[in-house]
Amino acid sequence: MVPVAALRAVPLPKTPRAFSCACGRPIFFRNSQCLACQRPLGYAATRGSLLALEAAPARAGKGAWREAGVPVRRAPRYARCANLDSAAACNWLLDAEEVAAGFTLCRCCRLTRTVPDLSQPDAGVWWCRIEEAKRRLVSSLIGLGLPVKSRSEDAAHGLAFDLLLSPPGGPAVITGHADGIITLDASEADDARREARRGQLREPYRTLLGHLRHETGHYYWQLLVEPSPWLEHFRSLFGDERQDYAAALQRHYAEGAPADWGQRFVSAYASAHPWEDWAETWAHYLHLADTLDTARSFGLDGERVELSYERFGPDVIAGGDDPDVQGFLALINSWMELTGVLNELSRSMGVADFYPFVLSVPAVRKLHLVHRVIRGAA
Structure with a gap:
């Protein structure tokens, strides 16, 4: 039966x-x-x-x-x-x-304000790879009901991407976000260079899509959290973002993440500053939402996987004022079960784990806040 x-x-x-x-x-x-x-x-x-x-x-x-x-x-x-x-x-x-x-x-291409210098070698190939990842990102943002408008359509709050390449002998392009403008070093689309940087920074995961999801986390924090009642919820879980950002990053790169970062954050980089914690958590939420959507599109769901994990329960959620606690828990538990199998499939191919992270209870609580902010925006 x-x-x-x-x-x-x-x-x-x-x-x-x-x-x-x-x-x-x-x-x-x-x-x-x-x-x-x-x-x-x-x-x-x-x-x-x-x-x-x-x-x-x-x-x-x-x-x-x-x-x-x-x-x-x-x-x-x-x-x-x-x-x-x-x-x-x-x-x-x-x-x-x-x-x-x-x-x-x-709607997606209108978000790109600056394309890479196509006169440089491989720039066209890299632009293609970036836009491919951006289309995946933007389709998910639209599906989640988040506001997605270009700078030309909303000069005050719109989103824009500058895809830049360092000129020969010129200063390096710094990937980041500032007031709705996301700058991306287009050379991140070179697989060999990106993998070398991943190794230098001792990161378990580094992809174009991950970069884009992370940077949009900064954008949506400024759009949906900073001017809203969510700000106090954010500070209670992530910390006070008013601490010196530049000093925090300098300290992180000089000293590394604290030894117990895995017990409190979704990634080592998330420990650098509350803004980075939010952006990394936001990116993780988009990872799990899109991967589950893809799996479900093909008739697969984490709850159908024959793998027994200790499931997260309502006790891990801070605050009892969310009517969709069960929906969030179903999402996060399906994710844990699905990635358990996907990691085993990766190992059977002799490649790195599909999802090289372990979610702690504090990290799940932060993901829950991201979930609530997205639902509220939608």
């Missing part, structure tokens, strides 16, 4: 990752063409769906597309992002409202 637990429906993902072409074959988030039938594909961010496309009737305008297989009268019109044929190779769509507003770049 099939266990009752195995008959439970897998929770619906907030950002689906499994799609099918009009021809019935599977297609994937970053595809711009079906490999089976050669149909063009495009990602409709507001729908969270990868669509098989066909040219819209001529009266819809030049370059207009619609979803294949949908009756003409019901099919919304789309335009493909102008970066489709650039080095960024963007497969996102613009809806009719965006086209009417005069946009030619999609």
